[in-house]
Amino acid sequence: MKTSLKIAILVAALSTPLSALAHKAWLQPSATVLSSDEWITVDAAVSNDLFFFNHVPLRAEALSVTAPDGSPVEPANVHTGKLRTVFDLQLTQPGTWRLAVINQGLFASWEENGQMRRWRGNAGTFASEVPATAAKLQVTESVGRIETYVTAGNPDTRVFAVSGKGIELQPITHPNDLFEGEEASFRLLLDGKPASGLEVEVVRGATRYRNHQEEIRVTTDAEGVFRVTWPAPGMYWLETSHQDDKASVPQASSRRASYVLTLEVLPQ
Amino acid sequence: MRKLLAALLLAAPVLANAADLQLTVEVPRLDVAEYHRPYVAVWIETAEGQVVGDIAHWYQQPGKGSEDGTKWLKDLRQWWRRSGRSQQFPVDGVSGATKPAGKHRISVSDAKPPLAGLAAGDYRLMVEAVREVGGRELLSLDFSWPATGPVHAQVQGEHELGLITLDITP
Numbered sequence: 001m002k003t004s005l006k007i008a009i010l011v012a013a014l015s016t017p018l019s020a021l022a023h024k025a026w027l028q029p030s031a032t033v034l035s036s037d038e039w040i041t042v043d044a045a046v047s048n049d050l051f052f053f054n055h056v057p058l059r060a061e062a063l064s065v066t067a068p069d070g071s072p073v074e075p076a077n078v079h080t081g082k083l084r085t086v087f088d089l090q091l092t093q094p095g096t097w098r099l100a101v102i103n104q105g106l107f108a109s110w111e112e113n114g115q116m117r118r119w120r121g122n123a124g125t126f127a128s129e130v131p132a133t134a135a136k137l138q139v140t141e142s143v144g145r146i147e148t149y150v151t152a153g154n155p156d157t158r159v160f161a162v163s164g165k166g167i168e169l170q171p172i173t174h175p176n177d178l179f180e181g182e183e184a185s186f187r188l189l190l191d192g193k194p195a196s197g198l199e200v201e202v203v204r205g206a207t208r209y210r211n212h213q214e215e216i217r218v219t220t221d222a223e224g225v226f227r228v229t230w231p232a233p234g235m236y237w238l239e240t241s242h243q244d245d246k247a248s249v250p251q252a253s254s255r256r257a258s259y260v261l262t263l264e265v266l267p268q
Numbered sequence: 269m270r271k272l273l274a275a276l277l278l279a280a281p282v283l284a285n286a287a288d289l290q291l292t293v294e295v296p297r298l299d300v301a302e303y304h305r306p307y308v309a310v311w312i313e314t315a316e317g318q319v320v321g322d323i324a325h326w327y328q329q330p331g332k333g334s335e336d337g338t339k340w341l342k343d344l345r346q347w348w349r350r351s352g353r354s355q356q357f358p359v360d361g362v363s364g365a366t367k368p369a370g371k372h373r374i375s376v377s378d379a380k381p382p383l384a385g386l387a388a389g390d391y392r393l394m395v396e397a398v399r400e401v402g403g404r405e406l407l408s409l410d411f412s413w414p415a416t417g418p419v420h421a422q423v424q425g426e427h428e429l430g431l432i433t434l435d436i437t438p
Contacts, residue, residue, distance in 0.1 A: 035342035035352065154353045177349065266345055 023048060023055055024203075025260055026237055027099055027148040032176050032264040034152045037092050042075075042099060042148075045084040050205040050237050051262075053083035058146065060085045062103050066159050068095025094153035096176060101146040104165070106252060110134035123249045130251075141252040143167075148262040151176035164192035167242060167259035170224075178230060178265045185227040187220075190242060190257060194224030198240045202228055205235035233267040287414060287438050289376035289383065291323070293395055294430025297369040304400040305366035306428050307340060309347035310374065312382055315390040315410070319351040321382025323393075324374055325363045337366075343398045346406055371431070386413050393421075397428040409434045 028043045028051045043051070044058035057080045065073045075087035091097060108119040108130045119130055130137070143166030149159070155174040162168055169175070173184035188195045202216040218226045230236070241258035248255070295306060310323040325344075328337030338357050342348045357363055376383055390412050398404040405428040409421045415436040422433040 033342050033345075033348070035340070035348060036336070036338045038339055179349075268346070 024050060024237060024239070025058055025101070025146050026051060026262050027058070027101065027146055028235060028262055029099065029148055029150050032148070032150045033266070034091055034150065037090060037152060039088055039090045040150060041086060041088050043084050043086055044101060049207045050203055051235055052208055055083070057081060057083060057085040058101050060087070062101045063087065064100045064102050065089060066098040066100070068093045068097060068156060068158055070158060070161060091150065091152035095156045096149055096151045096159050096174070098159045099148050099150065103142065103144040106139055106141055106249065108137065108139045110137040123251070126251055139252045141247040141249055141255045142258070143255070144258040146260040149175045162189060162192050166191070166257040167195060167198070167240065169259070169261060172225065175261070175263055178263055180230050180233045180265055180267050183227055183229045185225055187224045188226065188240065188259065189224060195242065196220055196222045196224055198242060200226050200238055200240045203237045204232060205237065230265040233265050236263045236265060238263065287378045287436060289378070290435040291374040291376065291393065292371050292431065292433045293374065294371045294425070294432065295367050295369045296425065296428070296430040298402070300402065302401050304402070305368060306397040306399040306402070307337065307344055307366065308395065308397045309344045309352065311347060311351055311394050313350065313392050313394055315392060317350070320386065320391065322351055322359065322362050323376055325359065326366045327363070329358070329365050340400070343404070344396045347394070347396045388414060393434050395429060395432050399428050403427045405429045407432050411436065414438065
């Protein structure tokens with residue numbers, strides 16, 4: 001494969017909101033509510049349909065699993081195929097675990113010999129890899145989180161410690177206590193502060209088996225809170241993003257923060 | 269003899285502590301290719317849905333060659349959400365093995381929790397059953413505590429539970 005194509009795919013996989021608006025990135029756990037220290041298996045992919053593998057895998061390197069006590073845990077049996085990454089995880093501690101793919105970096109595009117060039121990296125490699133005088137140089141900083149939560153035993157909230165970077169979730173309703181017909185509410189933070197006015201798209205899985213996306217769109221209020229009443233049981237995909245000029249590196253003119261969450265809603 | 273037996277059976281609830289709860293939970297006989305005994309949770313909650321206490325959990329107990337069924341307790345999902353997930357298993361005097369098809373009697377003493385010290389009010393007996401490679405069913409029976417006269421309530425399950433009865437003889 002040509003390097004440029006490889007990079008294009010990588011960029012698509014890493015920065016869904018930036019370059020591949022139609023594609024959805026997600027983690028899909030085999031179970032979200034467990035009653036013992038069982039194993040789960042998790043798919044990580046970028047696709048058009050939820051939750052089917054029809055585009056590219058999510059990169060395994062950016063995977064981050066956090067145990068209820070806040071400690072990082074290495075997932076087991078990580079495999080990246082053509083269409084998905086898969087890994088296993090044993091819930092050795094009771095409580096709520098966070099599974100995340102966190103992408104932080106710089107994206108640059110410029111023109112060279114009449115061709116558009118794209119680059120992805122970080123502030124450290126920027127100077128040596130991106131020509132400073134490039135024509136039409138555009139640099140964007142990106143912080144993206146793709147998350148899901150699973151609970152063994154009683155749900156708790158220790159794993160929701162705030163990092164203060166990008167968009168993060170704070171539970172009001174616990175993400176592993178969701179039932180059909182009930183209203184759930186969550187708070188979104190941007191750089192650790194309530195993020196108001198964020199539009200959140202909510203889509204139930206199994207889109208292949210219906211004619212319409214049936215997406216729900218809600219907006220966070222002044223306290224960063226959004227509410228969803230689940231119309232049916234199933235796996236749900238939630239996505240929001242935000243763009244501003246608050247980049248933390250001087251090379252970047254804009255900053256993009258995105259957040260994706262997979263939630264399971266159980267029948268009554 | 270038959271009359272005597274009938275008289276003894278009738279007398280049985282009276283011989284028990286006056287205001288005990290007498291329950292029967294029927295596990296139905298099902299004609300299915302692959303049958304596993306259901307997991308069952310029986311508990312009492314307030315009319316507002318606050319759990320007062322668990323009466324029984326029937327699930328596969330760990331033993332020689334058998335897996336610890338705790339793994340599947342979350343499939344009793346309303347009980348798991350309201351009560352199960354905050355407990356450690358097995359629970360003494362509550363957790364027990366799965367039961368075969370038939371009517372199973374449970375006597376709940378008013379001298380022990382959750383009945384001992386139970387505030388006067390309206391309550392619900394809840395029975396939830398789930399079967400491996402089968403279905404799930406949740407039934408409830410309303411009752412008031414303490415009972416001022418004899419109480420009999422019953423509900424007939426349709427899928428994973430048979431007849432559930434509740435009797436109080438003050």
